[in-house]
Amino acid sequence: MEQELEMPVDTDIAKGLTETEAAQRLEQYGPNAIETQKKESLFLLFIRQFKSLIVAILALAAVVSFSFGDWLEGFAIIGVLLINAITGFILEWQAMRSMDALKELDVTMARVIRDANVKEIPSEKVTIGDVIWLEAGDIVPADAHVVEANQLQSDESALTGESLPVEKKPGEPDENAPLAEQIHQLFKGTAVVNGNGKAIVTDIGAKTELGKISQMVESATQTSTPLEKKLESLTQKLIWITAVLAVLYFVFGLLQGKDLLILLKTSIALAIAAIPEGLAIVATISLAYGMLRLAKKNVIIKRLSSVETLGSANVVFSDKTGTLTLNQIEVNTICLPEGTLEVRINTEDKKQALVSGDAELIKNRSYQKLAELSMLCNNAHITADTATGDPLEIALLQWINLQRIHAEDLIQKNRRINEIAFSSETRIMATIHQNEAGYLVAVKGAVEEVLSRCNNSLDAGQENSLDEVGKKKWVDISEQLAAKGLRSIAFAFQQTSTLPADDVLLQDLTWVAMIGFLDPPRLEVVPSLKSCHDAGIRVIMVTGDHPSTAQHIGETIGLTDASVKPMTGRDIPDLKQLNDEDKKRLLETRIFARVSPGQKLDLISLYQEQGDIVGMTGDGINDAPALKKADIGIAMGLRGTQVARETADMVLKDDSFVSVVAAIAQGRIIFGNIRKFIMYLVSCNLSEIFVVTASGFLSLGLPLTPLQILFLNVVTDVFPALALGIGKGDSSVMRHPPRDPKSPILSKPHWMAVIIHALLMTGSVMFAAFYSAEVLGINAADDNNIVFYSLSLAQLFHVFNLASGNSGLFRNEITKNRYVWLAIIVCMGILALTYYVPVLREALTIQNLHPIEWVVVLAASLTPLVLIQILKRLRVVW
Known part of the structure; x- marks a missing residue:
């Protein structure tokens, strides 16, 4: 290997660098970090807000408006596009900051010898000439020359492709040897799988072998998470549904001889109504906010996609030491x-x-x-x-x-x-x-x-x-x-x-x-285990410890009773030749003792073959395969090896099983919040589609202009949806069985509820429009305003319909969510501005409404809320 820097000769192997020397070299050589992907600039982040099908449809709507000489509406659509982009930019920037904060919490540590003492420091602060101490389970923090080795072996498969561990020994480095044959060197990012030893750091950051490869390889295209794919699929379904309605309406209107301009405007209105502008934005901020909330509970989620799986886990394999016990060994x-x-x-x-x-x-x-x-x-x-x-x-x-x-x-x-x-x-x-x-x-x-x-x-x-x-x-x-x-x-x-x-x-x-x-048992895990039982989650202790010790701990914390005996590794049959009786016995066992790493892997496979979603806790390098195999790998942050933490999907900062249960509960809450705001946005959008379509087929004119629909989507939809996305959720989530991760975000009952919600809002608003026109005898402009304000307030009040079906009418997770009330106050204020600010009044074609007309608006907006609450109590809808 070509040495970028000569190995420092003034480093004392026994004493290491002094703190002063380390600080000087850190200043000289910079941090030991590889910038794998350059951060997107704020300008590019803003520009990216315009790269979507949604923007393309809205831009087309603006072009059509301009072509028909409707300059105010065209510029208003462009203005809404800018508002939507700015909103998306701010929320996505906040999400990026949240993710950066999470990364700072999950810091990889390295052991170095400084001033003759072994110290743990962040790996980014390792510098040239540092003497690092490594043992099985550690990730090598930098390229280094081996000076002491005790059966030291390194897994370099990620760097060289060599599957077998490489034995490392002290000696003179051979600069011309292939990477896989450099037995005197350790390389950044590789894993120590056996033994221990000391090494002197020779290269850091971008000058390591890993850094050179990272610089040669362009950043891979970021793949969508399963949740993002489901959201995209949902948006496409809405657009296709609306496209079909718009085409049918356009053809039907032409056959009826309707004015072409009215038909085009209505089609534009339908296209705008179909697009849930805030869907992806709210989903991103909801996930990021939920992950930060988990971080406060000592849980670091490393992958966004893990949040989905977390709430679906129904089997958790838990280690004993430190997870079910205090790990205060004496x-x-x-x-x-x-x-x-x-x-x-x-x-x-x-x-x-x-x-x-x-x-x-x-x-x-x-x-x-x-x-x-x-x-x-x-x-x-x-x-x-x-x-x-x-x-x-x-x-x-x-x-x-x-x-x-x-x-x-x-x-x-x-x-x-x-x-x-x-x-x-x-x-x-x-x-x-x-x-x-x-x-x-x-x-x-x-x-x-x-x-x-x-x-x-x-x-x-x-x-x-x-x-x-x-x-x-x-x-x-x-x-x-x-x-x-x-x-x-x-x-x-x-x-x-x-x-x-x-x-x-x-x-x-x-x-x-x-x-x-x-190692005393954690008595605080007792209610957590009961919570798992109530939530349909099976907890299984898997340990390498003595079976009697495992059973004593299991009985103390209430995992099992004296009648249930542990199964040892020797008693576990070959999983490839299981008969039905052996399989039943394995699936009924709650404590496995003296098990090997391979047996942990087999047990996870057995449960996964049954269709279970398996979480696995681990701390050692031998747990890494099982952590990777599990649907949710859970590493210990205090006593876990770096290899385990790198492999896992989530890291427990306190190593406690209580945090595992809190994470599962929060995972369910996060997904529940996402489902709530999706139901809210989709039902609101469908109500707009139904109002426009019904008015068109009934020849009632255009009840909502494209600009009014844009206003509804951007203002009255996004803020309540965001409030739903960051709520604390339903406290009863752990009293229900886990959901099937293969199921869509909205199941058939949810779709039924969404359609009923949308139809009730549509029916109430349309009846108000009909009543105002036929009974009160108001003009078309005032009738449009009644539809606009009725639907705006109905959508705002609709947020209270998203409370869980078994929650109280006045005290539930929605009414206790302060962000919901803040969103309603903000939206009410904006609606007031549309009525009193001349520029907004002109843009949205707002007229002065008489008191009786406001009474109709209030009645029409509250009627869906009352009816939906009645249907929920009758168990007709969710």
């Missing part, structure tokens, strides 16, 4: 060969309290050896302000800090020379150290795995033979701890004068002790 029970101690760790007061057991055991060699191994076989880092690393290893360091052990002396006397990283396959971690006596192999891991490699036990300070009976005793103790909800980790070692060969490195170990870690 040392609780210490099981030595000589006896057991139960302790309480107070990290604030830096004290260890003995709850039960003989305090004299602390003086035993096995206790001291356990503390030493916990210190040596550990990759966590604790400073006065922060703690980084695996929560279990942090808990060990917190316990060690309360012991009479000189950590620095211990580390200096036992210099680490190698490491065998933990993996889900071996379930063991080991570090190799050189000391005065030779070589020390420090081991920790799952009880069964460590026991299988032990031949001796450090009993009463002496190494004694450990037979099968002795091993069975330790397994029984582990089972007892698991039944109490504790997670057990075993410790062993091997001290030799010569470095053992790789094939015997983890054999012939000496058993030392076992520690039970407490």
